[in-house]
Amino acid sequence: MKFFLIFPVITIFTLVFCTEKQESHKIPLSYIGEYAISVPEPSGLDLTYEEDGFWTVSDETSTIYKLDGDGNVVRTLKIEGIDFEGVTVIDEARLAIVLEREREVVIVDTSGTVLNRTKLPFKGKRNKGLEGITYNPQNGHFYILNEKDPCLLIELNEELEVLKVDTLRLSKDVSGIYLDVENNFLWILSDEDQLIIKTDLDGKLIEKMNISIIQPEGITIDKEGNRLYIVSDRNETLSVFEFQ
Numbered sequence: 001m002k003f004f005l006i007f008p009v010i011t012i013f014t015l016v017f018c019t020e021k022q023e024s025h026k027i028p029l030s031y032i033g034e035y036a037i038s039v040p041e042p043s044g045l046d047l048t049y050e051e052d053g054f055w056t057v058s059d060e061t062s063t064i065y066k067l068d069g070d071g072n073v074v075r076t077l078k079i080e081g082i083d084f085e086g087v088t089v090i091d092e093a094r095l096a097i098v099l100e101r102e103r104e105v106v107i108v109d110t111s112g113t114v115l116n117r118t119k120l121p122f123k124g125k126r127n128k129g130l131e132g133i134t135y136n137p138q139n140g141h142f143y144i145l146n147e148k149d150p151c152l153l154i155e156l157n158e159e160l161e162v163l164k165v166d167t168l169r170l171s172k173d174v175s176g177i178y179l180d181v182e183n184n185f186l187w188i189l190s191d192e193d194q195l196i197i198k199t200d201l202d203g204k205l206i207e208k209m210n211i212s213i214i215q216p217e218g219i220t221i222d223k224e225g226n227r228l229y230i231v232s233d234r235n236e237t238l239s240v241f242e243f244q
Helices: none
Strands: 029-036 042-047 051-060 063-066 073-077 084-089 092-097 104-109 114-119 129-138 140-148 150-154 162-167 176-180 185-190 193-197 205-210 216-221 227-232 236-244
Touching: 042 176, 042 227, 051 084, 063 104, 084 140, 084 216, 092 129, 092 193, 104 129, 104 216, 129 216, 140 176, 185 216
Parallel strands: 042 084, 042 216, 084 129, 129 176, 176 216
Antiparallel strands: 029 236, 042 051, 051 063, 063 073, 084 092, 092 104, 104 114, 129 140, 140 150, 150 162, 176 185, 185 193, 193 205, 216 227, 227 236
């Protein structure tokens, strides 16, 4: 896929492996660059089904955005609701998003028609609710994060019914999630701790790494497992890393 122009001056991120008492291994990532995207306060990220661009959402405008490979907005979807915080691709025609304050999951098609929406039975402060969502095409299940107080990993079935809830004690908060279907790993972000966290499907730690990205709130990986992408809410940028 195409990539948009790198800024003339690039901030180099220092990737520092977090030491843990248990045995862990360094995540083999190298930094490629940082790119501007034309979305206010992007939160959540996934590659399009064809991997020729990206889907993201804005918690400021409560809009779903489709970006091309140059980071330009090529489509916007407006649906009822506020505080959009995560997005995932289901198939070539459907997306799922989460709304933080209402603890709501919404399924839409790529024209913006709402197909299903369900409020999850979780309570808490309005700004500490649902933060990320990812989809497993092998069984139709969704994995969703609750940001903090407590940090939760929530598994839903195709009907958006809660199957399982695990408490995460890996960071101060959680802000983005991606499922590696081939290897059954979850890649989770922490905004406050500026971390990439790799876990199993029960949220048990495999490894973690510090990143120098302010407010990382969306993460995705290409299907070949070559590149990892992170979106920054504060800086409205997309950072690209390559697996070594």
